[in-house]
Amino acid sequence: MSSRARILVLHPALGPLDYRVPQGMAVEPGSIVVVPIGPRQYAGVVWEPERLPTEEIGDNRLRNLIAVADAPPIPEPVRRLVEWTADYYLSPPSAVLAMAVRTSAAFESAPTITEYRATGVVPERLTPQRAQALERIGERQGLVRELATIADVSEGVIRGLCKVGAIEAVTVDTDSPYPLPDPAFGPPELSREQSDVAGILRQSVEAASFQPFLLDGVTGSGKTEVYFEAIAAAITAGQQTIVLLPEIALTEPFLTRFAARFGCEPVAWHSGLRTSQRRRAWRAIASGEALVTVGARSALFLPYPKLGLIVVDEAHETSFKQEEGVHYHARDVAVMRGRFEDCPVILASATPAIESRHQVELGRYAELKLPGRFGVAELPDIEAIDLIKEPPDRGRWLSPRLILAIDAALERGEQSLLFLNRRGYAPLTLCRHCGHRFQCPNCTAWMVEHRLIRRLACHHCGHTVPTPEICPECEEADSLVACGPGVERIADEAALLWPNAEIAIVTSDTMWSPAKAAEFVQRMEHKDIDIVVGTQLVTKGYHFPNLTVVGVVDADLGLDGGDLRAAERTFQQIMQVSGRAGRGEKPGSVFIQTHAPDARVMHALVSGDSAAFYAAETEARREAGAPPYGRYAAIIVSSEDKAAADETARMIGRTAPRRDEMHVYGPAPAPLAMLRGRHRFRLLVHARRAFDVQDMIRDWLGALEWSAKVRVAVDVDPYSFL
């Protein structure tokens, strides 16, 4: 009798497969193994056969497992989480598992990796490519492949630089231990309110049982300080913590703040890590040595063996929803993980989502409130500026009242922030002679002018072209006009208004790495910047006590398009950016430029009556049967071949089951009818809360077949309707 093992192979197109465990090899559920598939080798994880049924094959046809990896097994709660996520989001389990086993380097038993870095030697033959490579690499270090990507040159160029001594190899120890955070390093003195909330969280961590908390505290109330106390309790108990942040850019300030509280930085996990860093972090996490990990949503699936606490900061942020591959929502999966791990989950937010508030009403989440700012800081005053009554000058975007407020802030030596959630110079370029508009060839989207790099760029697919001198349609020179503002245009206007002020543009174009974020924070703290012009990237997390004036350039921007969360999102975003003003001793003021001062959301922002706003929004959702009172699932059909996509979408529509508990809308061309060269059609399932949408969709789509040219993606609980 041979012993067989069921393996979930890390190959997106394959289901579970059985293998023979050769004599002398020992595996258990969770073991990471290497298996043969045809002539190739893949990693996989041993699974409980009853949980992943598959067609059994005879013993005589089994192939042998090749090896067991030198890494701890994937713990049981993670295996349950993988199954749940795959089930809920209608995704292949292997695609979910791939997020837990994120790096193949991690279980190859090589404790060192060879990396490369610049030596400072300038080669005699300095081609433009070589010069570019050395300039971009700077102080950085990595594999040849990684350096080539950073420098945007071929690997050959890097190897060439190596031969002439401009780049050298270094051996990196990827198993060196991380320092241990010390709960007693720098604890703050908590206010009464803070200390009450911290006490409840501490107790919950010590009790080590599942409990979701909604930590609802206004901006600057000390939510971070308070959940740090829960982390301290977990560290003391020798348990691991995950802190999820909505953007990588926020990790840098978090690391510094964490170090001030605990004496050393936590382990960071995000897409910007090099192979060697990824391997080191993964191994420390999987062995249980890494006590606190901070990261973007992908940190959630890692195999922490003794997880004691999960924190989701800025939990209302929609960037926790993944829009590609497995369409999961990290906030919701975090709560499930807490349940499988039996540990508390803290969702921290100044503007909790209606979905999360609803869970509080149902008694599933415990609500903890911090209603006031810490210390002497007060919440800022918010005023609306009616752009019809107080318009900016022609061709300008800042109204007189906002300009006066910034004048005064500059006079007082204080900082201002102008918020506009639009990268680049202008969202649309057209020819004033023939009316030609520049559209992306791959997407249903205008090309956005970026003046800093003198290119037009598509924000959906990344396609760029140099900004043309003449209209490609009518060949008229100097006929192109920029329509509407992006942050670069606002920065230009600010430079004209305040020629002596130091102005910084902060977007993902200018702040694309943790190091850039650190540099920005430093310049702000040293008052080297007077006016920040930024996108949503600067709206959260930052604490700049000298920042007192915030101007929202176009508060109506997020209301266009009108998906079900548009008003809520606008409210959250503006509250969030307002939260940057007056965080220190100096009071802050916020100006919201709008064409719709009478809209409910603008009223709520100005009056500060968020309760009334939420009540009305929630009631509207209830009436519409929208989440959290009903559910949606989107089916997105796409193909490079428009007719094929159209035909498949219609077939799916025709075969839609008819049930009382649900209705299927569509198919219709998606608002983003073309994306990255693929034509897109959408269907939307709208169902009652209790209806098992996933099961219905599984049966429905499972019975259909479509051409290999067509991709059908299901988005359960969609946040994007484009």
Ligand SMILES: Nc1ncnc2c1ncn2[C@@H]1O[C@H](COP(=O)(O)OP(=O)(O)OP(=O)(O)O)[C@@H](O)[C@H]1O
């Ligand atoms: N008990 C305390 N002792 C000393 N400083 C504190 C205390 N509580 C809060 N602070 C300080 O007040 C500022 C705001 O706190 P914190 O950033 O934790 O608030 P927050 O609620 O997380 O804010 P936001 O939601 O805007 O990110 C920080 O600089 C923090 O260090």
Ligand SMILES: [Zn+2]
């Ligand atoms: Zn595009």
